[in-house]
Amino acid sequence: MLKQVAPRLTPEQYENNFSDINPPLTQSQALEEGSRCLFCYDAPCIKACPTEINVPQFIRQIGTGNVTGAATTILNANIMGHSCARVCPTSVLCEGACVLNYENKRPVDIGKLQRYAVDSVMDTLKLFEPPADNGKKVALIGAGPASLSCATELRRHGYKVTIFDANPLPGGLDTYGIAAYKLRASDAVREIELVRRLGVEIKSNVLVGKDASLVELEKNYDAIFIGIGLGGTDDLGIPGEDLEGCIDALTFIRETKENPFDEVLVGNKVAVIGGGNTAIDVVTAAHRLGAEEVYMIYRRGEAEASAFKYEIELAKKDEISFIWQAAPTKILGRGKVESLECVKTMLGPADTSGRRSPQNISGSEFRLDVDMVIKALGQSKKTEFLQSINGMKLEKGRVVVNAETCQTANPKYFAGGDCVNGGGEVVDAVAHGKKAAAGIHAHLAGKSANMRGTHA
Amino acid sequence: MPDISVDFCGVKSPNPFWLGSGPPANTAYQVMRAFDAGWGGAVWKTIGEPIMNVSSRYGSIDYKNERMIGLNNIELISDRPIETNFTEITEVKKKYPKNVVVASLMVESKQATWHEIVKRTNDSGADLIELNFGCPHGMSERGMGAAVGQVPEYAGMITAWVKEVAKIPVIVKLTPNVTDIAHMAATVNAAGADAVSLINTINSLVGVDLDTWVPRPIVGGASSHGGYCGPAVKPIALNMVASVSHHPKVNIPISGIGGIANWRDAVEFMLLGSTSVQVCTAAMHYGFRIVEDMAEGLNNYLAEKGMQSAMELVGKSVNKVKDWGDLNLNYKVIAKIDPEKCIGCNLCYIACEDGAHQCITAAPRPFGDLREGTPAKHMPQIKEDHCVGCNLCALVCPVPQCITMQEIDTGRPPMNWRQLQESRGKNPTCSMDELLAKGAAR
Numbered sequence: 001m002l003k004q005v006a007p008r009l010t011p012e013q014y015e016n017n018f019s020d021i022n023p024p025l026t027q028s029q030a031l032e033e034g035s036r037c038l039f040c041y042d043a044p045c046i047k048a049c050p051t052e053i054n055v056p057q058f059i060r061q062i063g064t065g066n067v068t069g070a071a072t073t074i075l076n077a078n079i080m081g082h083s084c085a086r087v088c089p090t091s092v093l094c095e096g097a098c099v100l101n102y103e104n105k106r107p108v109d110i111g112k113l114q115r116y117a118v119d120s121v122m123d124t125l126k127l128f129e130p131p132a133d134n135g136k137k138v139a140l141i142g143a144g145p146a147s148l149s150c151a152t153e154l155r156r157h158g159y160k161v162t163i164f165d166a167n168p169l170p171g172g173l174d175t176y177g178i179a180a181y182k183l184r185a186s187d188a189v190r191e192i193e194l195v196r197r198l199g200v201e202i203k204s205n206v207l208v209g210k211d212a213s214l215v216e217l218e219k220n221y222d223a224i225f226i227g228i229g230l231g232g233t234d235d236l237g238i239p240g241e242d243l244e245g246c247i248d249a250l251t252f253i254r255e256t257k258e259n260p261f262d263e264v265l266v267g268n269k270v271a272v273i274g275g276g277n278t279a280i281d282v283v284t285a286a287h288r289l290g291a292e293e294v295y296m297i298y299r300r301g302e303a304e305a306s307a308f309k310y311e312i313e314l315a316k317k318d319e320i321s322f323i324w325q326a327a328p329t330k331i332l333g334r335g336k337v338e339s340l341e342c343v344k345t346m347l348g349p350a351d352t353s354g355r356r357s358p359q360n361i362s363g364s365e366f367r368l369d370v371d372m373v374i375k376a377l378g379q380s381k382k383t384e385f386l387q388s389i390n391g392m393k394l395e396k397g398r399v400v401v402n403a404e405t406c407q408t409a410n411p412k413y414f415a416g417g418d419c420v421n422g423g424g425e426v427v428d429a430v431a432h433g434k435k436a437a438a439g440i441h442a443h444l445a446g447k448s449a450n451m452r453g454t455h456a
Numbered sequence: 457m458p459d460i461s462v463d464f465c466g467v468k469s470p471n472p473f474w475l476g477s478g479p480p481a482n483t484a485y486q487v488m489r490a491f492d493a494g495w496g497g498a499v500w501k502t503i504g505e506p507i508m509n510v511s512s513r514y515g516s517i518d519y520k521n522e523r524m525i526g527l528n529n530i531e532l533i534s535d536r537p538i539e540t541n542f543t544e545i546t547e548v549k550k551k552y553p554k555n556v557v558v559a560s561l562m563v564e565s566k567q568a569t570w571h572e573i574v575k576r577t578n579d580s581g582a583d584l585i586e587l588n589f590g591c592p593h594g595m596s597e598r599g600m601g602a603a604v605g606q607v608p609e610y611a612g613m614i615t616a617w618v619k620e621v622a623k624i625p626v627i628v629k630l631t632p633n634v635t636d637i638a639h640m641a642a643t644v645n646a647a648g649a650d651a652v653s654l655i656n657t658i659n660s661l662v663g664v665d666l667d668t669w670v671p672r673p674i675v676g677g678a679s680s681h682g683g684y685c686g687p688a689v690k691p692i693a694l695n696m697v698a699s700v701s702h703h704p705k706v707n708i709p710i711s712g713i714g715g716i717a718n719w720r721d722a723v724e725f726m727l728l729g730s731t732s733v734q735v736c737t738a739a740m741h742y743g744f745r746i747v748e749d750m751a752e753g754l755n756n757y758l759a760e761k762g763m764q765s766a767m768e769l770v771g772k773s774v775n776k777v778k779d780w781g782d783l784n785l786n787y788k789v790i791a792k793i794d795p796e797k798c799i800g801c802n803l804c805y806i807a808c809e810d811g812a813h814q815c816i817t818a819a820p821r822p823f824g825d826l827r828e829g830t831p832a833k834h835m836p837q838i839k840e841d842h843c844v845g846c847n848l849c850a851l852v853c854p855v856p857q858c859i860t861m862q863e864i865d866t867g868r869p870p871m872n873w874r875q876l877q878e879s880r881g882k883n884p885t886c887s888m889d890e891l892l893a894k895g896a897a898r
Contacts, residue, residue, distance in 0.1 A: 031521075032521055035520040038801045038854050039803070040800075040801040041802035041803060041806035041818075043801075043802075044821060044831070047821050047823045048825035048831075063520075091826075092825055092826040093825045093826070093827075096826040097826065097831065099799040099800055100799070102799035102800065102833075103855060
């Protein structure tokens with residue numbers, strides 16, 4: 001139990017608080033917005049999309065009433081087009097590159113148009129007719145965006161593909177780790193039906209290394225793709241982390257995705273430690289679940305926070321109390337969290353990475369009366385599992401791969417997504433998956449890697 | 457303050473803006489509302505033996521967010537009794553003596569019938585008569601409208617009948633559905649017409665419903681060809697007005713019609729020889745209130761140009777429309793891209809590469825997003841040595857004034873194609889380029 005839980009809201013309030021942050025476009029809105037697209041040639045939005053979706057093409061298809069064609073254009077480039085339409089940071093990707101920005105005009109709302117196209121046919125579309133089995137089998141570990149994308153591409157070439165996933169539901173962070181007002185777990189899972197329809201087998205509740213051994217996989221499959229993502233949130237390394245009410249961010253977000261909102265345990269006063277996008281997801285979720293005071297504590301300043309600007313703006317609208325330039329020093333309480341002690345920081349000289357590292361200002365300690373502390377420091381690497389693979393090379397816990405083929409140091413293994421890039425967007429993972437599929441195909445079929453639109 | 461009134465066949469109109477003959481000028485109620493809104497005149501919806509209409513009657517073309525850039529109709533002339541229309545014309549003229557009322561007429565092609573209705577018109581107080589020789593649908597099947605306007609002899613004959621009894625000036629409204637509209641204008645001019653108006657609607661099928669496979673507008677599972685009008689027809693109308701203005705045997709005023717929706721359109725028609733202009737589709741789309749800006753816009757335009765009267769505009773551009781063979785072959789423009797304004801859409805590049813003369817280069821755009829910093833500005837380049845000066849890039853460029861066509865001094869005296877042909881005859885051994893370099897003899 002917590003010292004004090006947030007007041008319970010009505011079912012309508014919960015639904016309202018977690019309703020779609022970007023509601024879908026009507027047909028009329030889609031046509032009007034789509035007509036703003038100039039149909040650029042060699043368009044910058046394509047080049048700024050890690051999966052190279054032919055944006056002008058799909059917008060034109062919406063305009064001609066060929067919505068199925070529009071969805072096909074999107075999904076052929078990015079099988080996770082449904083969730084990417086909702087969760088992509090479009091302002092630094094396609095929409096950030098839109099030429100209308102140069103005229104100080106609002107860029108085309110590509111994300112919403114993509115959602116319009118994909119949503120309307122997602123439940124029925126069979127993206128392609130896979131060719132006859134080519135006799136080769138590929139196992140994919142983890143059912144997140146990287147594996148789903150890789151599996152889809154492999155089906156184009158007739159590989160028999162099986163995804164092994166430790167969770168009850170497929171989708172990885174797409175299902176469990178994205179704020180509910182952006183993407184509901186049910187929608188993430190709906191999207192994965194698109195992948196299953198192509199003949200991809202997904203084995204849930206199977207933890208490779210425990211429920212299935214690597215030796216077995218190596219014996220039964222011609223190649224193995226690792227798309228396991230990252231582990232739990234890093235520890236704070238301060239006293240009191242074991243108190244009840246101190247949890248990690250992903251566990252908290254997962255609660256909001258798996259359970260009814262009124263069953264999610266949330267304190268009335270919540271401190272969230274971190275300055276990234278996950279921290280934003282947590283503070284907004286805590287606020288929307290009814291917490292009356294939510295602090296976001298980051299040891300650098302707002303300008304240095306890694307969260308996107310629009311995410312910070314969102315949190316500001318949710319009346320989050322930002323405490324910039326402060327670091328937690330200890331969590332206090334008898335059995336459960338009662339307060340958090342922090343110290344103010346100042347930015348010291350730039351370190352080797354060029355970022356100014358914060359230094360505690362001694363004597364500036366202060367205490368916050370809180371019921372819950374949520375750690376959103378970034379995720380740890382799954383080094384133990386990765387090191388159990390023969391010959392696997394890691395660098396700072398990340399899997400080292402050939403940038404062109406995603407092949408690891410063990411030639412039978414390929415890898416992509418967060419376990420390779422240390423934590424990126426869904427769209428980055430999808431791009432990796434495509435690249436890895438081409439790499440696997442080249443490796444197994446002895447053909448040159450077919451680099452179908454990816455540059456991540 | 458410039459004078460925007462015009463004199464049309466001796467009839468004074470407070471401004472050149474008239475409602476064209478059609479649904480907006482169907483009743484006294486509408487015409488009076490229009491005059492209250494500021495319209496200078498109105499051409500009554502064509503009066504004749506009352507007809508029956510079908511439902512539905514109109515079809516249209518939309519383009520992106522613009523509705524009704526082209527409108528098509530299969531509506532016929534007035535469905536109200538002849539007497540009602542004339543009574544209302546009299547009533548309107550009594551209340552609005554300064555506004556111009558034009559009675560549009562169409563009856564069967566018999567001299568007596570025409571005489572009868574023209575005499576009735578004489579008594580109505582209308583300022584002008586307009587003969588509807590243009591309606592391309594329905595009425596033409598009954599030997600009226602375009603069935604008359606497409607045969608010069610008939611058009612001339614009926615014009616002459618009308619002139620035998622008309623006491624007010626007679627305008628003949630011309631159909632564009634002919635090979636040479638200027639010839640038709642000359643024919644009715646010779647037959648005594650006091651003015652012409654053009655263009656009437658263009659024969660059209662506006663589209664086909666993809667689910668029922670029935671063309672629009674749909675009348676009980678079928679359709680019929682109709683008359684096309686609205687902004688989409690303006691260029692066709694402008695060319696026809698210019699060709700009539702040019703014709704050596706046409707020396708009567710023109711009332712311009714075809715896609716006019718604002719003062720700019722009106723000025724263009726006037727520059728090519730129209731004394732008044734008629735507006736129908738735009739009034740059907742937005743109502744009579746559009747005339748307010750038309751009058752104010754024309755007024756401001758005249759003031760900016762230092763002109764005293766709208767009449768000064770009439771025909772100013774006619775002599776600037778020449779035969780192709782009279783154009784200077786030694787005039788040269790090339791495209792320039794303003795690097796400040798260019799947004800890097802590459803539309804100029806692909807238009808030139810696939811659709812024109814391959815005179816623009818564009819490097820492949822590099823991959824990358826804003827997480828890696830702001831990408832360098834991407835900009836196509838004009839191959840100035842190759843550019844033929846066709847304008848296409850400037851036309852497709854979405855940024856105003858970004859691509860401009862700049863004149864290049866070729867150092868060659870003017871020479872047109874006719875002169876070049878003459879010169880070739882005299883100098884059969886010289887190359888075309890040598891002849892062009894010399895220019896035309898002075």
